[in-house]
Amino acid sequence: MNRKATKEQIYDLADIYMKEKRFDEAIVLYEELTEMSPEDESIIMSLAWAYMESGRKTSAVDCLEKLLKTELKRKIFTGFAFDELVRIFKEEGKHDRLVDVCERVAAAQPEDVELLCTLGNAYLTAGQAEKAVEVFEKVTRMDPDSSMYFTSLGEALIAAGDFDGADKAYDMAIAINPSEASSFYNMIGEVYFKTGQYERSEDACKKSLRSRPDNPFYNCNLGDVLVKQGKIEDANTAYENAVRLAPKSRGSFYNRFGNSLAAEHYHLKAIDIFRKAISADPRNPFYYLRLAESCVAENLIGMAEEAMRQAKALRDNENIKIEKYK
Numbered sequence: 001m002n003r004k005a006t007k008e009q010i011y012d013l014a015d016i017y018m019k020e021k022r023f024d025e026a027i028v029l030y031e032e033l034t035e036m037s038p039e040d041e042s043i044i045m046s047l048a049w050a051y052m053e054s055g056r057k058t059s060a061v062d063c064l065e066k067l068l069k070t071e072l073k074r075k076i077f078t079g080f081a082f083d084e085l086v087r088i089f090k091e092e093g094k095h096d097r098l099v100d101v102c103e104r105v106a107a108a109q110p111e112d113v114e115l116l117c118t119l120g121n122a123y124l125t126a127g128q129a130e131k132a133v134e135v136f137e138k139v140t141r142m143d144p145d146s147s148m149y150f151t152s153l154g155e156a157l158i159a160a161g162d163f164d165g166a167d168k169a170y171d172m173a174i175a176i177n178p179s180e181a182s183s184f185y186n187m188i189g190e191v192y193f194k195t196g197q198y199e200r201s202e203d204a205c206k207k208s209l210r211s212r213p214d215n216p217f218y219n220c221n222l223g224d225v226l227v228k229q230g231k232i233e234d235a236n237t238a239y240e241n242a243v244r245l246a247p248k249s250r251g252s253f254y255n256r257f258g259n260s261l262a263a264e265h266y267h268l269k270a271i272d273i274f275r276k277a278i279s280a281d282p283r284n285p286f287y288y289l290r291l292a293e294s295c296v297a298e299n300l301i302g303m304a305e306e307a308m309r310q311a312k313a314l315r316d317n318e319n320i321k322i323e324k325y326k
Helices: 003-019 023-036 041-053 057-073 080-091 095-108 113-125 129-142 147-159 163-176 178-194 198-211 216-228 232-245 247-263 267-280 285-297 301-317
Strands: none
Touching: 003 023, 003 041, 023 041, 041 057, 041 080, 057 080, 057 095, 080 095, 080 113, 095 113, 113 129, 113 147, 129 147, 147 163, 147 178, 163 178, 178 198, 178 216, 198 216, 216 232, 216 247, 232 247, 247 267, 247 285, 267 285, 285 301
16 A cells, blocks of 8 residues: 555544544644655644643643744745634633733734734733734724724723724724614623723613614613612612513513612612512522522522422423522
């Protein structure tokens, strides 16, 4: 049998082992193939996948790094190895390595806006907001007609603490694409919410509602930020507006409102709201569970036990674990 046929047979057998989840056996064959054809990128990628499936991520990363070096030498950047490395480093929280690989690729492809955006997001993930701002400022200069790049700049500016600059960046996005104003206001509201800037978040949520008063989810977002500020009656009004706009979703809306209240320890109010959720959808065991949790927080053990009993009665059709409260 000639060398080419032998190589093909080995490859076929290795692929069969992969399909059968016999990863260690597949690795042996792929390693043999890499010795036969050390520059064959398809074999190296197959070996990387085999390493990943077998739990040997370090070895998989080594293969992907080897492929990346080859990718970086080409004028046309394919990015297969790069995408996998970014995914792995994100999943494992290896921010330094994520930034390093993004910096190398951006340096090799300095005119690729999407790669620069990936670098900017890597900086944000790693807590390097100032560097993210620099990258997204460059991106908006390269493509000043893209509203989304200005929203990315706005997010980076918020992370850097430049709130006035962030507002201006989002204003630019709206000026470029005014039909999406409500979406952009909602977007900045969510970013401000995540960073604890609740007054600014509230202002943005109200602006999104002025643009789209018929959007129930914008009302829910406003309700959540109002709860954070202790404005419970105003939050209740926002959620009732959401229910009025989408009455078929009232169960999930009330449940969300209840969860927001419970998270801020307004358990007595949450109990009332969870009861509304149950009234809207009495067959949902999760609503009873949330009710029970708030009852326990208020030492209403009898009520909690009754809610748990009802939840357990419904669990036959749900794949959840329900434990008794003590």
